[in-house]
Amino acid sequence: METKRVTLFCGHYGSGKTNLAVNYAMRLRAQGLPVSLADVDIVNPYFRSKDSEEALASMGIEVISLPFANTNVDLPSLPSEVYGLVERRDRYAVLDVGGDDRGAYALGRFASYILRENDFEMLYVVNFYRPLTQTAAEALEVMREIEAVCAIPFTGIVNNSNLGDETKGADVRKTDPEAQKLCALAGLPLKMTAVSDRCAADFPPGAVFPLHLQKKPF
Amino acid sequence: MSEKVLMKGNEAIAEAAIRAGCRHYFGYPITPQTELAAYMAKRMPRIGGVFLQAESEISAINMVYGVASTGKRVMTSSSSPGISLKQEGISYIAGADLPALIVNVERGGPGLGGIQPSQADYFQATKGGGHGDYHLIVLTPASVQEMADLTALAFDLADQYRMPAMLLADGTIGQMMEPVELPAESGCTVEKPWALTGTGMKRPHNIVNSLYLVPEELEKTNFERFERYRKIEETEVRYESFMTEDADVAVVAFGIAARVSKNAVLAARKEGIKAGLIRPITVWPFPKQPIAALADRVKGFVSVELSMGQMIEDVKLACSCKKPVSLCNRAGGMIPTPEAVLAAIREMNGGN
Known part of the structure; x- marks a missing residue:
């Protein structure tokens, strides 16, 4: 995938945006690029990219997160550094956006900057095992809702279909036709298929984007 | 699909x-x-x-x-x-x-x-x-x-x-x-x-x-x-009994605390401590009978909770205070770690 300067991960909530954003930032960093990851999820109170802050920082990835993320302050506010991030041409920016149209509202204020710079990839993350996006048509509906509120057009699709810890390679492959259908409906390319590194070996090398997932204590 | x-x-x-x-x-x-x-x-x-x-x-x-x-x-x-x-x-x-x-x-x-x-x-x-x-x-x-x-x-x-x-x-x-x-x-x-x-x-x-x-x-x-x-x-009492058959220490926990406790019970078994878990699925009606039955066999109970210790009162009542009941807890939004539960199991088992 050609690397644009700003990469945004949007989609239905629970589609895996945070895991993708974290892993994608790590991949760019591994290529030696200067990377910042911005957590602009104003919706989700738990499980966010800030959880990986230590690992990211140790790799030299700058993490910009909401001032009150992971605290008891349920206050959706965005850090001013995000403006700088989308305008700074010396760094690559990965944006972890909140789920659905509600989460994507936060992008609206940055849309004009992102569009003006015109060096972005707006990726739609889809998991066809999520109950409200089980078909291409349902996934497209959520996609259009997101575009309507944030005013940034999608440029590609990421198939991140999974069943959590129970995912097998075959489960991912089963969703290929639905992903192709969504691409056809949306008129967009499939930018990648993401799978947990536990079953990445089920695929030919380079065919999928392997995700390293955080381990849960329970 | x-x-x-x-x-x-x-x-x-x-x-x-x-x-x-x-x-x-x-x-x-x-x-x-x-x-x-x-x-x-x-x-x-x-x-x-x-x-x-x-x-x-x-x-x-x-x-x-x-x-x-x-x-x-x-x-x-x-x-x-x-x-x-x-x-x-x-x-x-x-x-x-x-x-x-x-x-x-x-x-x-x-x-x-x-x-x-x-x-x-x-x-x-x-x-x-x-x-x-x-x-x-x-x-x-x-x-x-x-x-x-x-x-x-x-x-x-x-x-x-x-x-x-x-x-x-x-x-x-x-x-x-x-x-x-x-x-x-x-x-x-x-x-x-x-x-x-x-x-x-x-x-x-x-x-x-x-x-x-x-x-x-x-x-x-x-x-x-x-x-x-x-x-x-x-x-209508419902509960899950996990490795309690031969248990010396019985952990009682529900919800997320039970998931953490299950990992701690398995870790204790690896150390040779016979730990088990009673997981209430209904907390009213509370599973009094299985706890009362265990009270005759175990050294004690560990109540694992995300509170300052509330269910522990029902555990004590259920076992008629026949055996000690200790509390392993976090509060205010924190979750006990499997390590903390394991430490509480070790302690109830009689130290290291």
């Missing part, structure tokens, strides 16, 4: 409720249960159901009271501070002998507290909460699958015993995502001759009420209700 889907705990409750025939949801958003309301807002209009965001939790629970009077399956959901607001309505629903489902995805307290997970509403859920003598059937899911399964069960039990049931979850189970096999479509199977469905000029009016002007009559309803509660305590 598939048998299994990947769901958040909150969504699993919502979808399971719809599949159980619930077409009336009244609520008010609060973290960490908001996805439940959001899911209902999206799904209910498409299936001819009602999603209504009330102006407050108090309104929502009274709307539940109204629909419950008609015999329809109905629910509300909230998190701790919102559940406190609903208590008056819950007492009225219990006093009017109506089935309904109340979901509490608990967060840290007291007061506005925080938005991280908690189990500190145990007393409120199991000992009343509102005023007067009453109980709720209280179910405590420990996985996203159980969020779905126990929702369906809660509707069935509420209908069967004509009383409100509560799903007592915590923020972590509400927010976490796991694969779920959704329960089949179902619905109410018991007759509801008391329901307000219109007389059709063929029968006398049904009256749903919790006000009694004659104290003797009010006493009689209390006695009758408690006779029903006694039967529930005999027949």
Whole structure:
């Protein structure tokens, strides 16, 4: 995938945006690029990219997160550094956006900057095992809702279909036709298929984007 | 497209409720249960159901009271501070002998507290909460699958015993995502001759009420209700017993605390400590009998809780204080680590 300067991960909530954003930032960093990851999820109170802050920082990835993320302050506010991030041409920016149209509202204020710079990839993350996006048509509906509120057009699709810890390679492959259908409906390319590194070996090398997932204590 | 889907705990409750025939949801958003309301807002209009965001939790629970009077399956959901607001309505629903489902995805307290997970509403859920003598059937899911399964069960039990049931979850189970096999479509199977469905000029009016002007009559309803509660305590206790057969130390924990405890029990077994776990699935009725039976065999119990120690009182009562009961807890939105539970097991086993 050609690397644009700003990469945004949007989609239905629970589609895996945070895991993708974290892993994608790590991949760019591994290529030696200067990377910042911005957590602009104003919706989700738990499980966010800030959880990986230590690992990211140790790799030299700058993490910009909401001032009150992971605290008891349920206050959706965005850090001013995000403006700088989308305008700074010396760094690559990965944006972890909140789920659905509600989460994507936060992008609206940055849309004009992102569009003006015109060096972005707006990726739609889809998991066809999520109950409200089980078909291409349902996934497209959520996609259009997101575009309507944030005013940034999608440029590609990421198939991140999974069943959590129970995912097998075959489960991912089963969703290929639905992903192709969504691409056809949306008129967009499939930018990648993401799978947990536990079953990445089920695929030919380079065919999928392997995700390293955080381990849960329970 | 598939048998299994990947769901958040909150969504699993919502979808399971719809599949159980619930077409009336009244609520008010609060973290960490908001996805439940959001899911209902999206799904209910498409299936001819009602999603209504009330102006407050108090309104929502009274709307539940109204629909419950008609015999329809109905629910509300909230998190701790919102559940406190609903208590008056819950007492009225219990006093009017109506089935309904109340979901509490608990967060840290007291007061506005925080938005991280908690189990500190145990007393409120199991000992009343509102005023007067009453109980709720209280179910405590420990996985996203159980969020779905126990929702369906809660509707069935509420209908069967004509009383409100509560799903007592915590923020972590509400927010976490796991694969779920959704329960089949179902619905109410018991007759509801008391329901307000219109007389059709063929029968006398049904009256749903919790006000009694004659104290003797009010006493009689209390006695009758408690006779029903006694039967529930005999027949509806649910729990999971994990490696307790030969256990020297029995951990008692529910919900997210039980998941952490299970890992600690396995770690203790690796060290040669015979640990086991009793996981209450109903906390009212509380699994007194299995704990009483274990009291004759174990060195002691460890109560693992996301509170300052509430269920521990029921554990002590259940074992008639025959054996020591220690507390392994975190509060205010924190979760005990498997290591902390393991340390408590070691200590109860007699040190290292």
